[in-house]
Amino acid sequence: MKPPLGLRTLLACIGGPKPEMVYDFWRMVWQEHCSSIVMITKLVEVGRVKCSRYWPEDSDMYGDIKITLVKTETLAEYVVRSFALERFHFTAWPEHGVPYHATGLLAFIRRVKASTPPDAGPVVIHCSAGTGRTGCYIVLDVMLDMAECEGVVDIYN
Numbered sequence: 001m002k003p004p005l006g007l008r009t010l011l012a013c014i015g016g017p018k019p020e021m022v023y024d025f026w027r028m029v030w031q032e033h034c035s036s037i038v039m040i041t042k043l044v045e046v047g048r049v050k051c052s053r054y055w056p057e058d059s060d061m062y063g064d065i066k067i068t069l070v071k072t073e074t075l076a077e078y079v080v081r082s083f084a085l086e087r088f089h090f091t092a093w094p095e096h097g098v099p100y101h102a103t104g105l106l107a108f109i110r111r112v113k114a115s116t117p118p119d120a121g122p123v124v125i126h127c128s129a130g131t132g133r134t135g136c137y138i139v140l141d142v143m144l145d146m147a148e149c150e151g152v153v154d155i156y157n
Contacts (some may be wrong), residue, residue, distance in 0.1 A: 015130035016041055016051025024061040025054055030065055033121030039089040039114055040126065040133040046095065050128035055081060077104035080111075093133055109141055 016039070017025040029037065041050045060070040070083040077092035077099070090108050091101050099105045117124055127133035143153045 016126050016128050017054050019052045022054045023053055023065070026062040026065045026067060029124060034124050035120035036112055036116045036123045038123060038125040038137065039097065040093055040137055041128040042091060042098070045128070050095070055083070076110050095128065095133075105140070106144075109137070109144060113141075 010084055028034075039051070043049065043051055043053055054062075056067055059066065061067075066084050069081060069083060073080045073082075077090065078135055079089040079091060081089065091104065092101075092104055112123065125134050143155070147153050
């Protein structure tokens with residue numbers, strides 16, 4: 001049995017990259033063999049820039065790393081962009097708030113799990129600061145794994 005996603009993501013729990021860190025971000029993704037990126041912030045929220053747009057419209061070089069957009073799939077509450085890896089962008093979770101419906105978030109988490117190969121590196125998960133929404137996502141993921149494997153959810157442990 002593979003470890004729960006939450007345990008594999010602790011290394012990659014980060015804030016969204018600023019413009020001067022985009023190359024380092026992609027280098028980390030390459031170096032750690034990440035096949036999925038989970039973004040849980042909008043680029044701009046409440047009039048403030050929360051994260052740099054670190055993916056290309058078509059194809060672009062980030063240092064010595066070429067990233068090419070292959071496909072974009074826009075759904076009601078999230079966007080999936082496919083490159084040489086998949087990048088998931090959940091758009092229905094406002095800063096200092098909660099998603100309006102849990103069903104969209106749960107479907108999103110299930111899709112990330114299903115799209116991440118068992119031999120892949122850590123999943124990169126980020127919001128704007130790498131604390132609130134990112135931590136909640138990881139806890140939800142671990143609890144869903146626990147519920148599936150053990151039939152119970154033990155939040156305290």
